[in-house]
Amino acid sequence: xxxxxxxxxxxxxxxxxxxxxxxxxxxxxxxxxxxxxxxxxxxxxxxxxxxxxxxxxxxxxxxxxxxxxxxxxxxxxxxxxxxxxxxxxxxxxxxxxxxxxxxxxxxxxxxxxxxxxxxxxxxxxxxxxxxxxxxxxxxxxxxxxxxxxxxxxxxxxxxxxxxxxxxxxxxxxxxxxxxxxxxxxxxxxxxxxxxxxxxxxxxxxxxxxxxxxxxxxxxxxxxxxxxxxxxxxxxxxxxxxxxxxxxxxxxxxxxxxxxxxxxxxxxxxxxxxxxxxxxxxxxxxxxxxxxxxxxxxxxxxxxxxxx
Amino acid sequence: xxxxxxxxxxxxxxxxxxxxxxxxxxxxxxxxxxxxxxxxxxxxxxxxxxxxxxxxxxxxxxxxxxxxxxxxxxxxxxxxxxxxxxxxxxxxxxxxxxxxxxxxxxxxxxxxxxxxxxxxxxxxxxxxxxxxxxxxxxxxxxxxxxxxxxxxxxxxxxxxxxxxxxxxxxxxxxxxxxxxxxxxxxxxxxxxxxxxxxxxxxxxxxxxxxxxxxxxxxxxxxxxxxxxxxxxxxxxxxxxxxxxxxxxxxxxxxxxxxxxxxxxxxxxxxxxx
Numbered sequence: 055x056x057x058x059x060x061x062x063x064x065x066x067x068x069x070x071x072x073x074x075x076x077x078x079x080x081x082x083x084x085x086x087x088x089x090x091x092x093x094x095x096x097x098x099x100x101x102x103x104x105x106x107x108x109x110x111x112x113x114x115x116x117x118x119x120x121x122x123x124x125x126x127x128x129x130x131x132x133x134x135x136x137x138x139x140x141x142x143x144x145x146x147x148x149x150x151x152x153x154x155x156x157x158x159x160x161x162x163x164x165x166x167x168x169x170x171x172x173x174x175x176x177x178x179x180x181x182x183x184x185x186x187x188x189x190x191x192x193x194x195x196x197x198x199x200x201x202x203x204x205x206x207x208x209x210x211x212x213x214x215x216x217x218x219x220x221x222x223x224x225x226x227x228x229x230x231x232x233x234x235x236x237x238x239x240x241x242x243x244x245x246x247x248x249x250x251x252x253x254x255x256x257x258x259x260x261x262x263x264x265x266x267x268x269x270x271x272x273x274x275x276x277x278x279x280x281x282x283x284x285x286x287x288x289x290x291x292x293x294x295x296x297x298x299x300x301x302x303x304x305x306x307x308x309x310x311x312x313x314x315x316x317x318x319x320x321x322x323x324x325x326x327x328x329x330x331x332x333x334x335x336x337x338x339x340x341x342x343x344x345x346x347x348x349x350x351x352x353x354x355x356x357x358x359x360x361x
Numbered sequence: 362x363x364x365x366x367x368x369x370x371x372x373x374x375x376x377x378x379x380x381x382x383x384x385x386x387x388x389x390x391x392x393x394x395x396x397x398x399x400x401x402x403x404x405x406x407x408x409x410x411x412x413x414x415x416x417x418x419x420x421x422x423x424x425x426x427x428x429x430x431x432x433x434x435x436x437x438x439x440x441x442x443x444x445x446x447x448x449x450x451x452x453x454x455x456x457x458x459x460x461x462x463x464x465x466x467x468x469x470x471x472x473x474x475x476x477x478x479x480x481x482x483x484x485x486x487x488x489x490x491x492x493x494x495x496x497x498x499x500x501x502x503x504x505x506x507x508x509x510x511x512x513x514x515x516x517x518x519x520x521x522x523x524x525x526x527x528x529x530x531x532x533x534x535x536x537x538x539x540x541x542x543x544x545x546x547x548x549x550x551x552x553x554x555x556x557x558x559x560x561x562x563x564x565x566x567x568x569x570x571x572x573x574x575x576x577x578x579x580x581x582x583x584x585x586x587x588x589x590x591x592x593x594x595x596x597x598x599x600x601x602x603x604x605x606x607x608x609x610x611x612x613x614x615x616x617x618x619x620x621x622x623x624x625x626x627x628x629x630x631x632x633x634x
Contacts, residue, residue: 103433
């Protein structure tokens, strides 16, 4: 293993660029999550009704309807054709995420993300084993299962258990015992399965991933020639398999991370002391030479400290 | 790439089949759990009423996305979203409890206007046509009016007074010379707003709004009420019917009271004697 790989994650970047720059996308992401949550809380807490509703469906400034497309699809599968307002709202949301990356919802908006990020932090602190790591296709199976149950029961099936709705609606309309779902996800991620919920099971993430499969906004390992194998990007990436094809690609391979599992969280950009990664668009054809073979240690994708 | 070769490899085919079987099995188990949970959550408690215009419960759970916009636009804070473990209805769906805050039956029905999906049916334009439930006088042993007193509160507060609730005069057999003003619900006019239940003066309401499934019976489809059919037809349904003699005590029997027999009290109109 490379000596640099033994340093704490992100230490080099912090030393080189300062703490703030080495955490800029993390900070922006937390601000974004807080922003979207507070938009919804302004009404019930301060009586400023700019946004009414919750992430399942909302009305902004009395004119802009937004609807969760996954819930809309479940509703249709269950046998209800929603009214035009809900359909328009779902199309607006779907188009937006199809452009900027479906899983941007996961990393920049979803209120469960801070919970599972905290769980991951605790998981590492406690030195837990990675535990159950379902196959990559598992969340697609869960997605199919949810749609099947919706069709068979004639209900919007996932909303009976969806921890995202439970937490978000709970904060805005009243929690009841919905917090138990949030705690369950936290404990699952800490003790049973590293990055288990968001990274392997959540059908909402799977749906948004498919939605943004051809999205424009992408992270690129444009400067991959400079990679010094510190493995920090693998350590921070919630979907680390997405990095390998881009970072370890040969000269002809695109340096752009094209996997629809990538959440565009930008954490790899933060922690890289060599400035390998940058946001770009999917048609960016700037040539990105691969690393010099001589400098390459045995490529063992995914075999980071975090593994 | 060697895609074609890979597909033909028996190892990969076997792995594919195995993985598929695992996925299907996992989905079946998880799906059964989810479906069981859903069937459990679908039982709407009797005291939880859906907002005006709500689709029948089975359709409602396919249509309601639990966004709470109806709750936000309800001017009287009647509606709330069900909280897990504290309220009966499916978590996050809108409902109200008549005894807590009844529906004030706004003319513009803002909750229906706010619903983006049609879970609250926009076809409801006159709030008097809403059918959130049906009021039932559940306890005549405690209802003050039924005891012969003059409370009348449920009747007075009814937004559809004299149509949904009337006071029917009855003899008071206890005193022998008073009247009972019995509150009587007429289901075809009752919206189920719950104002009667809310205002009942007893510690536990004697009149309650129940979902139609509990409050109402249903006549069998083949039942015909003869007197109604006759009125509709404007005359007897069968012409030239023979009115057979009624079997009444008459001559030749041992009837000593009226040896000549009785005249039948009712004659079939248009019948030959």
